[in-house]
Amino acid sequence: MVIAMSPLGSSFVDRMRKFPSFINCTTIDWFSAWPEEALFGVGKGQLLDYAADLKIENNLDDIVRIFQIQHKSVEKYSDDFLKQLNKHNYVTPTSFLELLNIYKIILG
16 A cells, blocks of 8 residues: 655644554655765765775775766656656665665675
């Protein structure tokens, strides 16, 4: 079952208070773009523990910036795709995290 609600406004807060299982028993996907600083911070945090093992500690900031640029460019092209062809391509923070995990697996 999929329930879609806008997190804006007091009605969302009221619903969460009345029905706490919306929070406790569900998975919440936020379909909003992360700012560049958040992508960089999360990306660096995800790779920092593995930097020594993967031998990327000297280039960690540059590697994270590359992933940040890639993710932002996919967001931009997804918007263009929607405008030109009226087709949705969802790029979520989970997509970014999966990209980092795949990178760790390939280097490992």
